[in-house]
Structure formats: C-alpha cells, structure tokens
Amino acid sequence: MSATASDQSDAADSGPVLAADGTPLKKSLNRALRAQKLRALALIAPLLIFVLMAFIAPIGDMLFRSVENRIVSNTIPMTARVLEDWDGESDLPPPATFEALYYDLFLAAEARRHTRLGTRLNYEQTGLSSLFRSSGRGVDDVGEDQRDLLEDLDPQWEEAGFWHGLMQGNGDSDRALLLDQRARLAALAGESFQGDIGFTPGEDIVALLPQTAREYTAFALFTVIEDEDVVAEEEPWESVYTALVQDLRTADLSLYSGPGAAELTRAQAALAELPPIDFAAAFEQIDEDWIAPPVWDTIKMYSPDYTTGYFLNAVDMQKTTDGPEMRPEGERIYATLFKRTLFMSLMITFSCILLAYPVAFLLSNLPMRSANMLMILVLLPFWTSLLVRTSAWKIMLQQQGVINDVLVWLGLVGDDARLVMINNQLGTIIAMTHILLPFMILPMYSVMSTIPESYTRAAKSLGATNWTAFWRVYFPQSVPGIGAGSILVFILAIGYYITPEIVGGTTGTFISNRIAYHISSSLNWGLAAALGSILFAVVLVLYWAYDRIVGIDNVKLG
Amino acid sequence: MRLTNTLMATSALTLALAGAATAQDMSDSMTAVSWGGAYQSSQQKAYVEPYQAANDGLSWSWDESSNEAVAKLRAMEEAGNVTWDIVDVVASDAIRLCDEGLAMEIDHDDVLAKGDDGSDPSDDFGDLIVSDCFVPQIVYSTTAAYRPDLLPDGAEAPTSICAFFDMDAYPGKRALEKRPINNMEWALYCDGVSKDELYDVLATPEGQERALAKLGTIKDQVVWWSAAAEPPQLLADGEIVMGSSYNGRWFSAIEEQGQPFAMLWDMQVFDLDGWIVPADLPEDRLARVMDFLSFATDTQRLADQAAYISYGPARLSSAPLVGQHAELGIDMAPHMPTDPDNAANTLLYNYEFWADYRDDIDAKFQSWLAQ
Numbered sequence: 001m002s003a004t005a006s007d008q009s010d011a012a013d014s015g016p017v018l019a020a021d022g023t024p025l026k027k028s029l030n031r032a033l034r035a036q037k038l039r040a041l042a043l044i045a046p047l048l049i050f051v052l053m054a055f056i057a058p059i060g061d062m063l064f065r066s067v068e069n070r071i072v073s074n075t076i077p078m079t080a081r082v083l084e085d086w087d088g089e090s091d092l093p094p095p096a097t098f099e100a101l102y103y104d105l106f107l108a109a110e111a112r113r114h115t116r117l118g119t120r121l122n123y124e125q126t127g128l129s130s131l132f133r134s135s136g137r138g139v140d141d142v143g144e145d146q147r148d149l150l151e152d153l154d155p156q157w158e159e160a161g162f163w164h165g166l167m168q169g170n171g172d173s174d175r176a177l178l179l180d181q182r183a184r185l186a187a188l189a190g191e192s193f194q195g196d197i198g199f200t201p202g203e204d205i206v207a208l209l210p211q212t213a214r215e216y217t218a219f220a221l222f223t224v225i226e227d228e229d230v231v232a233e234e235e236p237w238e239s240v241y242t243a244l245v246q247d248l249r250t251a252d253l254s255l256y257s258g259p260g261a262a263e264l265t266r267a268q269a270a271l272a273e274l275p276p277i278d279f280a281a282a283f284e285q286i287d288e289d290w291i292a293p294p295v296w297d298t299i300k301m302y303s304p305d306y307t308t309g310y311f312l313n314a315v316d317m318q319k320t321t322d323g324p325e326m327r328p329e330g331e332r333i334y335a336t337l338f339k340r341t342l343f344m345s346l347m348i349t350f351s352c353i354l355l356a357y358p359v360a361f362l363l364s365n366l367p368m369r370s371a372n373m374l375m376i377l378v379l380l381p382f383w384t385s386l387l388v389r390t391s392a393w394k395i396m397l398q399q400q401g402v403i404n405d406v407l408v409w410l411g412l413v414g415d416d417a418r419l420v421m422i423n424n425q426l427g428t429i430i431a432m433t434h435i436l437l438p439f440m441i442l443p444m445y446s447v448m449s450t451i452p453e454s455y456t457r458a459a460k461s462l463g464a465t466n467w468t469a470f471w472r473v474y475f476p477q478s479v480p481g482i483g484a485g486s487i488l489v490f491i492l493a494i495g496y497y498i499t500p501e502i503v504g505g506t507t508g509t510f511i512s513n514r515i516a517y518h519i520s521s522s523l524n525w526g527l528a529a530a531l532g533s534i535l536f537a538v539v540l541v542l543y544w545a546y547d548r549i550v551g552i553d554n555v556k557l558g
Numbered sequence: 559m560r561l562t563n564t565l566m567a568t569s570a571l572t573l574a575l576a577g578a579a580t581a582q583d584m585s586d587s588m589t590a591v592s593w594g595g596a597y598q599s600s601q602q603k604a605y606v607e608p609y610q611a612a613n614d615g616l617s618w619s620w621d622e623s624s625n626e627a628v629a630k631l632r633a634m635e636e637a638g639n640v641t642w643d644i645v646d647v648v649a650s651d652a653i654r655l656c657d658e659g660l661a662m663e664i665d666h667d668d669v670l671a672k673g674d675d676g677s678d679p680s681d682d683f684g685d686l687i688v689s690d691c692f693v694p695q696i697v698y699s700t701t702a703a704y705r706p707d708l709l710p711d712g713a714e715a716p717t718s719i720c721a722f723f724d725m726d727a728y729p730g731k732r733a734l735e736k737r738p739i740n741n742m743e744w745a746l747y748c749d750g751v752s753k754d755e756l757y758d759v760l761a762t763p764e765g766q767e768r769a770l771a772k773l774g775t776i777k778d779q780v781v782w783w784s785a786a787a788e789p790p791q792l793l794a795d796g797e798i799v800m801g802s803s804y805n806g807r808w809f810s811a812i813e814e815q816g817q818p819f820a821m822l823w824d825m826q827v828f829d830l831d832g833w834i835v836p837a838d839l840p841e842d843r844l845a846r847v848m849d850f851l852s853f854a855t856d857t858q859r860l861a862d863q864a865a866y867i868s869y870g871p872a873r874l875s876s877a878p879l880v881g882q883h884a885e886l887g888i889d890m891a892p893h894m895p896t897d898p899d900n901a902a903n904t905l906l907y908n909y910e911f912w913a914d915y916r917d918d919i920d921a922k923f924q925s926w927l928a929q
Contacts, residue, residue: 115657126918130910133657330767333925399731400796423781506736506782506927514924520629522917523654 063536066314066529069307072299074187075117076104080303088300088321091293098279098290099246102142103211106239107218109136111189111226123524124309124319125298131289138286143242143277150241153270154263157241164232166260167216169202174213177201181217189226197224199231204258208251211243245271297321310530334531337511342538344429344510345493351433352440352489353482360444360481364451378441386435390499393431397422397503423505431503436492440485447481447556480556487546487555491539511535584846587617591645594622596810600866601646603884605854612853616846627651631660631836640836643847646695649688649830653909656691661834663690669848673875674857682857682873686830688909693855694832694872696863699895699904700740701826703808703819704728704800705793719825720748722800723776733789733801736782738923739912740802740827743905745772747825757911766919770926782927793819805895809868813886813893823900829907832872870896 016024041048073080078100086093108114118132156162178200185193199220206213219240220231248268253261283290301319302309309319316332317324326332359378363371381389396402399418407413421427451474459469497512504510511531518528546552590606592598598620610616621642623630628651634640647655655661666687670679680687686694704716713727721728722744734741743756749772751759759765773780781798783789789801790811800822811817833855835847853859860871861879868890871877880890891897895904 112659116659119654119657122914123917127914129657130914133913331921331925333921333928336928398792398795398797501784509928520626522920523628523632523658524917 062525062529063533064529065526066310066533067306067308068526069302069309070187070305071117071120072303073305074190075108075113076101076299077184077187079104079299083296083300083303086296086300088297092280092291093296093300095278095280097296098283101283102139102242102279103215103239105132105135106139106237107185107215107222108188109139110222110237111185113188119523121298121302123313123522123527124302125294127289128295128298131287131295135283135286135290140238141286142279142282143238143245146245146271146274146277147238147241149270149274150245150267153267156260156263157267158235160231160233160235162260162263163216163236163240164199166258166264167201167205167213167220168199169205169258171258172203173200174203174206175200177206177213177217178221181214181221185218185221185225193221193225195225197221197231199224202258204256208253208256209244209247212240212247215240215243242277245277249276310526311534313527314530314534334511334514337509337514338534338538340425340507341494341510341512341535344425344432344508345490347429348432348436348493349486349490351429352437353486355433356437356440356444356485357478357482360441360448360478363441363445364448365453378438381435382438386498387502389435390431390502393427393434393503394422397427397430422503423508425504425508427503427505428500428508428510431499432493432496435499436489439488439492443484443488443556444478444481447484448478451477480554483546483550483555487543490542494535494539583842584849585643585840585842586615586846587619588643588843588846588850589619589621589641591621591623591627591642593624593646594620596867597806597869598622600863601854603866604863605850605859608859609850609853628654628658628660631655632658635660635837640839642836643839643843644850645834645836646831647834649692649694649832650907650909650912652692652832652834653689653913655834656689657913660837661691662837662839664693664835664851666693669852671852671856673873674879675875677875682875684874686872688830691834692830692832693834693851694830695855695860696831696869696872697828697896698831698869699805699826699828700735700802701805701808701895702800702802702822702824703789703793703812704822705796705818706820707818708796708799715820716800716822717824718748719744719822721822723748723772725776725779728799730799731779731781731797732776733781733783733792733798733803735802736784736927738919739907739916741773742766742769742919742923743827744825745769748772753905756905757908760919761911761915766922770922774926790817790819793817805893806868809893813868813883813888821900823895824903825905826895826900827905827907828895830872831869864890864894868893868895870894 016026019025019028021028079097082097082100083093086097105114108117114132114136115129118129121132122129150157182193197220199217201213201217216236219234219237223229223231223234244267248264248271251264251268253265253268256264280291289295301321307319308324312319312324314334316327316335318327359374363374363378366374394401398404399420399422401422403421404413404418408415408418413419421430455473455477456469459473460466464472494510495512497510497516500508500510501513501516504513512535515528515531515535518524518531590601592601602620606618610618624646627645627647631640631642631645634642645655645661652661656663666679666683670693672678673682683694686697688694702719702722704721706715708730709715709728716724716728722732722734742760746756746759746765746769747753749768751765760769781788781792781801783792783801783803786803786807789798789803790807792798793801794811794817805821805826808819808821812819812821833851835844835851839847855873857873857875858879860873861876861881863869864871864876864880865882865884871880877896880894882888883890892899895901
C-alpha cells in the first residue's frame with residue numbers, strides 16, 4: 001500500500017505522464033471522456049428535450065399559476081398603483097382612485113378585458129362579476145355633460161383631424177409616453193402593440209395636458225393596431241374628452257401657442273362654469289356597490305402581482321383585511337377532501353396488496369401453461385375501457401343490481417333492506433381496487449418469479465413448517481415487490497378522478513374531482529393549481545417518508 | 559336581341575366571377591364542437607347535411623367537447639392556436655366565454671337570416687339572445703320524470719315538483735344533479751318561497767341555508783348525478799322513483815325506448831343552447847362560419863331540428879313549422895318544453911344571478927354535500 005503511494009508521488013515529481021502525441025495524458029483522457037459524454041448526451045437529448053418541453057415546463061407553468069395574480073395590475077394598473085398608498089383605514093379609497101379606475105376601466109372595456117377581471121375577482125367576492133360587466137357599459141356616460149358642452153362650443157372637437165393635429169403638435173415628440181402606452185396595452189390585451197401608428201404625442205402638449213395625451217395615445221395605438229383604422233380619421237373615445245376636461249381645470253394655457261390654442265382657451269373658460277366631474281358619484285350611479293367598502297378591500301387585497309390567496313383557499317382559509325382566517329364552517333371542504341383522498345388511497349392500496357399477493361404467488365408458481373392463462377386474465381381488464389369497467393361496477397353494485405339481486409334471491413337480505421354498495425366510499429374502494437389491481441400484481445409477480453424455489457425447500461428440509469418457511473424465508477424476499485406495487489397503486493389512486501366521479505356519490509369523491517371542476521367548470525385555474533401543488537407536495541413527502549422507513553433501494557420492479 | 563344577349567352574358571360572367579370570389583374567400587373545411595349523441599346527430603341531419611349539399615367540397619368535422627368547451631377554448635387561446643370554427647354551448651357558458659373575450663360579438667341583425675315572416679332576427683329570437691356573443695338554437699328544460707308503477711299503492715300521480723320533497727307520499731330514492739343550480743330554486747319554492755322572490759331569497763346567506771336545509775330533508779335519499787344520461791338509466795333500473803334530467807333525455811327514454819316513465823313538467827327550468835364563434839378567427843374561416851351560421855339558424859332549419867329531438871326551436875317564427883318526428887312519425891309539439899300544456903308553471907334560468915353567485919353557492923353546496 002505504502003509502496004504504491006510512493007510510486008505515484010515519484011511519477012508526479014518527474015513531470016506529467018505524456019500520451020503518444022505528446023500532450024499530457026490527463027488532458028487527452030479528459031478530452032476523450034468529454035467527447036464520449038457529449039455523444040451520450042446527444043443520444044438522450046431528444047428524450048430530455050421532450051420531457052423538459054412536454055412535461056416539466058407545462059407542469060411548472062401550471063403550478064406557477066397558483067401564486068400568479070397579474071391580472072389586476074395588468075387590467076387596472078393606475079388604480080392598483082393608487083390603491084397601494086391607501087391604508088385601508090377609511091371606508092373608501094381617496095377620490096383619485098375613482099378617476100384612475102375610470103381611465104383603466106374605459107380602456108379595459110374597449111379591449112373587452114374588464115369582464116375577465118370581474119370573473120377573477122368574483123372568486124373572492126360574490127357580485128363582482130356583474131359589477132364589472134355593468135360598469136364596462138356604464139363608463140361611457142361619465143362626464144357626459146362636460147363633453148356635450150365641449151362639442152356644442154366648437155364643432156372642431158368632433159373633428160378627428162383636429163384632434164390628431166392638436167395631439168401631434170409641431171415641436172419634438174414624446175417617445176417615452178408612446179413606449180409607456182405600448183406597454184400598458186400589451187399588458188392589458190396580452191399581445192404585442194408594436195409597429196408604426198402614424199402618430200406620436202407632441203412634447204408640448206404632453207406637458208400641458210398630460211392625461212389627455214396619455215389617453216389619446218392609448219386610443220391611437222388601439223385604433224391602428226387592434227381596429228386597423230387610421231388615427232387621423234377616427235374621433236377619439238369619450239375617455240379622451242373626459243381627460244381633457246380634467247386637464248383643463250389646472251392647465252396654464254397662457255404660454256401655449258401650438259395648434260388648437262384658441263379652441264383650448266375657449267373650452268377652458270366655458271368649462272369653468274360647470275362643476276368638476278365627480279368620479280365617485282358617477283361610479284355610484286353606475287352601481288352603488290362601488291361605494292361599498294368590501295369591493296375596495298377585495299381589489300386592494302388582490303392587486304399585488306403575486307398572491308397567497310389561492311393557497312389559502314385551498315386549505316379552507318381566506319384573506320381578510322385582518323390577515324388570513326379560517327372560512328366559515330359551511331364553506332370548508334378541501335381539508336376534508338385531502339384527508340379523505342389519503343385515507344381512501346391507503347385503503348385501496350391495502351386491499352390491492354391483500355388481493356394481489358395470492359394471485360402473484362400463483363402466477364409465479366404455476367406451470368407455464370396455466371400461468372400464461374392466468375396472466376391473460378390479469379391483463380384482460382387493461383384492454384377494456386376504464387369507463388366500461390367503472391360502469392359495469394355500477395350495474396353490479398347498485399341496489400337493483402346483480403349482487404343485491406343474488407343476495408335477495410338466496411334470501412340472505414330482505415327485498416326492502418338491499419345493501420347500499422355504490423355512490424359511497426365502499427363503491428369507490430371496490431371499483432378502484434379492481435381497476436388498479438394489475439399495477440400491484442405485475443411488480444409482485446416479477447419479483448416473486450426471481451425467488452428460487454430451492455430456498456423454501458431448504459427451509460422445509462431444515463424442519464420449518466409450511467407457514468414458517470413462507471413467513472420467514474419466502475415473504476421477506478417478496479417485500480420489494482409489495483413496495484413497488486404499493487407506490488405505483490398509491491400514487492395512481494391519489495390522482496384518480498373518473499372512477500370516484502362516477503361511483504363515488506358524495507362521500508366517495510377525491511380532491512382530484514374538485515381540481516377537475518375548477519379546471520373545466522369554474523375556470524378558477526389558480527385554485528386548481530394550488531390544490532394540485534399541495535397534492536404534489538403531499539406525494540413527495542410520503543415518498544420521502546417511505547424512503548426513510550422502507551428504503552427506496554428495497555423497491556424492485558423486477 | 560344581340561344587346562340583350564351580350565348583357566345577359568356579361569351579367570352571367572359577373573355573377574360567376576362574384577361566385578368564384580366568394581368561394582375563394584371561404585375556407586373549405588370546418589370544425590364544429592357539439593355534445594355528441596342524439597343532439598349532435600340532430601344537428602348533423604338538420605343543418606350540416608343540407609349545408610354540405612349546397613356547398614360542394616366542404617369537409618366537416620365534429621369535436622364532441624361542448625361540456626368542457628370553455629376550458630378548452632381558453633387553453634387554445636392561451637396557446638395561440640384556436641382550431642375550432644363554431645362551438646355549441648349552453649347560454650351560461652356563452653356568457654362566460656363572452657366575458658372572457660374568447661367568443662366574438664355578433665351583430666344578430668347583420669349576420670343572421672330574417673325570419674320567414676320577415677321579422678328581424680333580434681325580434682325573432684327576442685329575449686333569448688342573452689349575450690352579444692350568443693346565437694340561440696334551442697330551448698330545452700331541466701325537468702322531472704317518475705315511474706308510475708313504483709309509486710306506493712293508491713298514491714296519486716305527482717303533479718308538483720315538491721313531490722321530490724314529500725318522502726311520506728312518495729318513498730324511495732330520487733336523482734338530482736350534483737350542482738346547486740335548479741336544486742336550490744326547487745328547494746326554496748317547495749319551502750314556500752314565491753317564484754318572484756326566489757332569487758332575492760337565494761342571494762342572502764340565510765336563504766342559501768334555508769335551501770340547503772330543505773334539501774337536507776331528503777339528502778340521504780338522493781342519488782346525485784353528473785351526466786344527464788344517468789337519471790333515465792337509474793329510473794329504468796328501478797334504482798330511483800323520480801329524477802331530474804333534460805327533457806330530451808326523457809323523451810328519448812319514453813318514446814324511443816318505450817320506458818314506462820311519466821313526465822312531471824311542473825317547475826321545469828328553461829335553458830338555452832346555441833352557437834358561439836371563437837374570437838379572432840382568420841378571415842377565410844370567419845367568412846365560412848358566418849355563412850353557415852346564417853344558414854343553420856334560419857326559420858326552416860331550426861324547425862327541422864325538432865324532427866329529430868324534442869327541443870324547442872329558438873325562433874318564434876319556427877314554432878308553427880314544427881312537425882313530426884323523423885322516424886317515429888309522432889307529433890313533436892306536445893313533447894316540446896314550450897308546449898302550453900307543459901309550460902303551465904316554469905322557471906327561466908337566471909343567468910346574471912348564477913354568473914355572480916355560482917362560485918360562492920357552489921362552495922357551500924359542495925361543502926354541504928361532503929358532510
């Protein structure tokens with residue numbers, strides 16, 4: 001041992017070992033190995049890329065939805081910003097919030113995105129869905145008097161070309177505002193708003209009438225890119241007029257001499273006669289829920305880009321202004337369902353073990369011919385549609401079904417006391433045990449068929465009884481098969497949903513049935529993702545526990 | 559003479575050119591989404607086959623995904639690849655698709671054909687246009703049926719939906735849909751709430767508790783279904799004595815399969831089914847869809863569908879044209895939910911209410927079920 005060590009150190013002292021071409025051996029070996037590794041990687045690359053793209057990425061994306069909540073800040077960005085500064089102490093947010101909401105909602109309604117936000121917020125508070133739907137229609141009327149005054153005053157205000165000239169100005173243009181509005185619309189509509197629109201807001205007018213310039217730019221972008229019209233030929237939206245009315249209240253026109261200076265001065269003088277637009281009152285007129293505090297609490301609570309709300313909902317809690325709280329008694333369901341799913345999956349796994357063990361034992365000990373026959377019987381259910389098998393259990397188990405009929409005919413149960421075996425937990429356990437049984441039998445069989453018969457015979461020849469030989473010699477060697485089968489069956493069972501849906505009634509359904517409901521019916525994908533993430537985490541924890549207790553090395557699939 | 563000939567030739571050429579141009583602008587294949595089963599085949603016979611006969615070379619494919627159309631359409635839109643051209647959905651789903659911006663708004667008077675009697679489509683369909691994105695097709699109802707032979711001896715035939723809640727007079731199991739919609743209304747109605755006040759009461763937490771309490775009186779005797787084919791099957795097997803399902807399912811069990819069921823039309827809940835068109839279709843596909851939509855929802859076509867299935871046509875002008883069943887040869891009118899004899903006491907699905915309250919009441923209902 002020590003001699004070898006000193007040999008090596010001698011070699012190291014006398015310089016690096018060289019390969020045939022003169023490069024150091026270590027380097028050339030590394031190069032050869034690297035090439036080999038790359039080749040190996042290239043071989044598995046198609047599978048790796050496929051798994052990443054078709055499996056890991058979509059699942060990651062889906063799970064990400066459980067915390068993602070950008071819809072509020074994308075749809076009503078200015079409102080969300082104003083609400084950030086509201087401490088929530090007063091009943092209603094400051095008046096500026098209503099003005100911000102007006103512009104946000106107007107644009108969102110033009111892009112038909114406001115109802116989507118309503119649907120999202122309706123998950124948290126009943127009634128917001130119709131509130132947003134009706135408000136989308138109602139915002140057109142806000143500031144109507146002031147607009148009418150403007151148009152009566154000067155027919156120019158109805159001219160698309162006049163507006164275009166006014167907003168474009170003669171001097172430098174403000175690219176920053178244009179970029180800003182492109183980003184605002186892209187976030188709102190979820191599509192790109194790039195491309196030339198034949199309009200850039202003038203720097204002077206942006207400084208003078210900031211809100212008007214902002215709304216007009218948004219209008220211009222939408223008109224050109226979404227509606228494919230020409231800006232200079234379209235009369236602006238009502239929101240642009242409203243913004244102008246608001247801007248003119250404070251704008252100092254004395255130094256402005258660009259296009260439309262005369263019309264602006266006249267408008268400012270005329271508008272001074274009218275009271276300012278009261279946005280809060282206008283929203284109250286659209287729907288009085290807008291001045292109800294809970295609406296604003298909900299919007300504020302859900303305006304950050306990421307939320308814990310979905311996860312709280314998934315564990316029967318809810319966000320309130322005082323922090324997370326348990327839901328009222330009558331609305332809790334998910335904890336019950338998680339517990340039930342785990343309990344029933346365990347029951348199914350155990351009954352699979354009990355039923356599969358003798359079958360697998362027979363399979364591995366029968367002569368080849370009969371074993372093959374038996375194997376076909378085991379595999380037969382695999383070739384039958386899952387729905388057919390589940391429906392068949394309905395016919396077998398229902399109160400007027402085959403089993404009850406036989407029992408009544410035999411006189412074992414009375415005609416008026418037929419057994420209830422379906423639409424409850426029992427029905428789910430029976431049907432799912434049957435459906436998952438092959439997943440237990442096959443790993444058990446492949447392990448059992450490798451146990452040499454001679455071990456049991458040796459045990460018997462040493463004086464063991466049949467039972468001792470089985471229990472002390474055979475059974476321990478078959479445990480890896482049980483382990484593999486159990487993991488397979490348990491993990492399949494925990495995510496099953498068709499069978500529990502059909503035979504589970506009300507007490508035999510799983511958490512996956514609720515996940516399916518939220519994916520396909522209520523469209524609350526965030527909540528579905530949160531429930532799915534929790535289920536995923538539970539499986540990982542159980543797998544870890546299993547590894548600690550049994551050891552994953554003891555699991556064999558063959 | 560020569561002039562006339564030239565004129566005629568020119569106009570014929572112009573017409574031919576115009577025809578060619580339209581044909582070129584329209585896509586020559588369509589993917590429609592429907593419910594499968596008897597309903598889809600009634601659409602196939604009443605709309606698609608005549609339309610294909612009139613449009614040579616149009617290939618047609620069905621996707622039986624209507625019950626998860628909202629989720630799938632949303633996923634398609636997110637993936638940026640909508641493969642459907644026209645989708646058959648119930649009205650509440652149409653409203654949601656419209657809210658989500660997934661269905662396009664349709665100008666009914668502009669796109670659809672005028673009624674036989676010359677009425678504007680918006681008048682002919684009337685109130686049934688419950689959403690700007692929705693073109694109604696049929697009126698169906700969720701209603702009840704029972705087995706007269708399974709009633710206790712001497713029991714009177716039930717005439718009210720409240721028979722569901724009368725365990726003394728009508729013992730045995732009942733089937734109800736595994737969702738709050740319709741069941742909550744029936745429960746409150748049978749608990750003494752008048753029809754006008756149903757939704758005012760149901761909007762309050764107390765009202766919701768009251769409805770669940772009423773349902774609680776029969777909870778352990780209810781088989782909850784999630785597929786509409788289940789109740790007729792359960793009733794045929796004698797598993798239940800009465801159940802709720804869609805009227806077309808009952809019709810097919812009673813008339814086509816000869817099952818000994820009787821209808822209980824009281825408090826049937828009217829609902830609508832119709833077409834929506836996915837938003838942002840490419841122009842050639844959109845042109846084809848609009849052409850089909852106008853054809854398939856005209857007065858005659860809607861009446862034709864009623865020859866294959868017992869759902870009422872959504873146009874007022876179609877009602878007089880409803881004839882006999884295509885195979886059985888029986889008059890269809892008495893089997894329509896809208897027939898005056900059947901429609902003595904009805905309820906119309908309240909779309910606005912359920913759009914708002916669906917999530918909230920469903921959470922309570924499911925929690926109540928799981929207890």
